[in-house]
Amino acid sequence: MQQAQYITALIDYIISSPTAFHAVASATRLLKQNGFTRLNEEKIWDRLPSGKYFVTRNDSSLIGFSLGGDNGPTSLQMIGAHTDSPCLKIKPNPVQENHNYLQLGVEVYGGALLGPWFDRELSLAGRVSWCDSEGALQSALVDFKRPIGIIPSLAIHLDREANEKRKINKQTDLVPIIGLNDDIQDGFQKILQKQVCTQYPDLDDPDITDHELFFYDANPPALTGLANEFITSGRLDNLLSCFAAVQALLVADPAENCLIILNDHEEVGSVSSCGAQGPFLRDILERLLPEVEKRQTALRSSLLISADNAHAVHPNFADKHDPRHLPQMNHGPVIKLNANQRYATNGRTAGRFRMLCRRAGVPVQEFVMRNDMACGSTIGPLTAAETGVDTVDVGIASLAMHSIRETAACTDCWYLYRVLQTFFNPGQQQ
Ligand code: CO
Numbered sequence: 361m362q363q364a365q366y367i368t369a370l371i372d373y374i375i376s377s378p379t380a381f382h383a384v385a386s387a388t389r390l391l392k393q394n395g396f397t398r399l400n401e402e403k404i405w406d407r408l409p410s411g412k413y414f415v416t417r418n419d420s421s422l423i424g425f426s427l428g429g430d431n432g433p434t435s436l437q438m439i440g441a442h443t444d445s446p447c448l449k450i451k452p453n454p455v456q457e458n459h460n461y462l463q464l465g466v467e468v469y470g471g472a473l474l475g476p477w478f479d480r481e482l483s484l485a486g487r488v489s490w491c492d493s494e495g496a497l498q499s500a501l502v503d504f505k506r507p508i509g510i511i512p513s514l515a516i517h518l519d520r521e522a523n524e525k526r527k528i529n530k531q532t533d534l535v536p537i538i539g540l541n542d543d544i545q546d547g548f549q550k551i552l553q554k555q556v557c558t559q560y561p562d563l564d565d566p567d568i569t570d571h572e573l574f575f576y577d578a579n580p581p582a583l584t585g586l587a588n589e590f591i592t593s594g595r596l597d598n599l600l601s602c603f604a605a606v607q608a609l610l611v612a613d614p615a616e617n618c619l620i621i622l623n624d625h626e627e628v629g630s631v632s633s634c635g636a637q638g639p640f641l642r643d644i645l646e647r648l649l650p651e652v653e654k655r656q657t658a659l660r661s662s663l664l665i666s667a668d669n670a671h672a673v674h675p676n677f678a679d680k681h682d683p684r685h686l687p688q689m690n691h692g693p694v695i696k697l698n699a700n701q702r703y704a705t706n707g708r709t710a711g712r713f714r715m716l717c718r719r720a721g722v723p724v725q726e727f728v729m730r731n732d733m734a735c736g737s738t739i740g741p742l743t744a745a746e747t748g749v750d751t752v753d754v755g756i757a758s759l760a761m762h763s764i765r766e767t768a769a770c771t772d773c774w775y776l777y778r779v780l781q782t783f784f785n786p787g788q789q790q
Contacts, residue, residue: 363774366607367591370773371581373603374593378485378576380420380443380624381501383599387606387622388416391424394610405647407432410614415644419487419501420444420624421634423644426612432649433617435661437783438749439608440636440739441601441668442626445594446470446762448477448534450484450573455548462539464509464548466575470627473763474528480764481507482536486573488552490566498566502555507578509536536575577764589690589769596766598626600756600773601667608780618784626668626739636739642746656748663712664751665783666704666740667776669768670694670727672757685728687757689769692723693776696738696753702729704740704751713752713779720782722775725757 361369373390377383392398396412399405407430414424420443427433448466456463468474485503492498511534516522528534546554552568581593605620612618625635632638649655673686681687687694695710696703710726717724729735740753756776758768782788 361607363771366774366777367583367770369607370600370603371591371593373606374581374595374599377443377595377599377602378483378503379487379501379574380445381487381572382485382503383443383602384416384420384422384622384624385501387422387424387602388414390606390610396424401643408648412614417634417640418624418632419499421640422622423619423641424606424609425619425644425648426609426614426616427648428613428615428617432651432654433658435658436617436619437786438619438621438662438664439605439780439783440621440623440664440666440743441605442598442624442636442739443602443622444470444624444627445597445599446472446627447764448472448536448575450486450571450575452570456535457541460541461537462541462544463535463537465535468530468534469574471762473760474530474534476760476763476765477534478511478513480510481578482509482511482575483578484508484573484575486571488556488566488568488573489570490568492566493564500556500560500563500566502552502559502573504555505578509538509575511536579765583770584767589771590767591770591773592765592767594764594766596756596758596768597669597761598667600669600758600768601776604773604777604780605667607777608784611781612784613787616784616786621743623739630739630742636742637746639746641743645747659747659749662749663709664704664740664743664747664749665713665780666738666743666751666753667693667780668738668740668753668755669758669761669766670696670755671761672759672769674759680730680733682728682730685726687725687727689757690771691725691757692717692772693754693779694725694727694757696727696740696755698729698735698737700735701741702735702737703753704744705753706750709750709752713754716779716783720775720778722779727757 376386399415449469451465454464489499577594584590623636625632630636744751
């Protein structure tokens, strides 16, 4: 694959992945198309022969792996990333009618940068559930795929100090408008039911009882910059890494043992049945390697590359970075380090990643947070603590992290893929 082709496929992946549920569904589609078999956690697996497999949990986290032999892996090359992104989630009883506007109440999911959510055409996607005629619980993913909402700013004439002092009240200021009461006859459940029936014509008017729906920017990703250097889009954190992980797994050497884990709930602390501080990966590893000592031996011989975006230096705010650690765009993946274990990288795992970059012919840089600012974290330290596997935290340098529209650089996306692909093909000559 060439860089241009990769970026086009990446943009397709982001468009088809407005929520963590869809990020897993899109990854599932790619894996199935390439001969991966779906496993079910509710069934006994027995001993898996060599081959390509994947399993999902809550429809929002995924583990995919390729086994090189029939007797369980003696070591694993692993890549981790997260499927969720900060956004606005619809409340259980969201409908509000105010001054003839129809609005939907939302909760803020994760550490969203809220300013950029105003004056955006918003669409809605997620998962809905209902009880079918046999009394069984059913669910389906929905995506309106077109602008249906907007959170208009307050005009500057009504708030003269907006540029100096505007604050955002998450309860009262952020309620998207989805229409005018004059025009809308259907209740919200009916609107959801119609959307489900449009997407799934075989379904017979399901009576939707529950929903997990998220607003997202209806504007598709764009290539930006005089030379199309940049990719601008929502959810670059962390779909850039999810896509690179999936693509690397598709071309993994079939003689090797390679695994990717894409976790939901990173942006809200990772404590859940499918989050990085939950048992998902451990459960799957126990199935692959039921014998305790064999599993421990394999894990101590393994490496996890935890991939999540890093902060590129911002030209207008360069003093927010340590002056000796200024990740630049298109200068390669960033190794993230933190003395207080907010990142799992140590000198040896950093060295292993550096060697991989050299083999892949990809530049590499480092990031450490300023001492007078708090450092973020990611799934790396949590996964390392849950499994005991040696881990390196890395990521693509990006701007405006957690905005509804983030910026990264195209060649960096390609570089990350090349390193991960090299990781899953240790015997390949570059
Ligand atoms: Co992230």
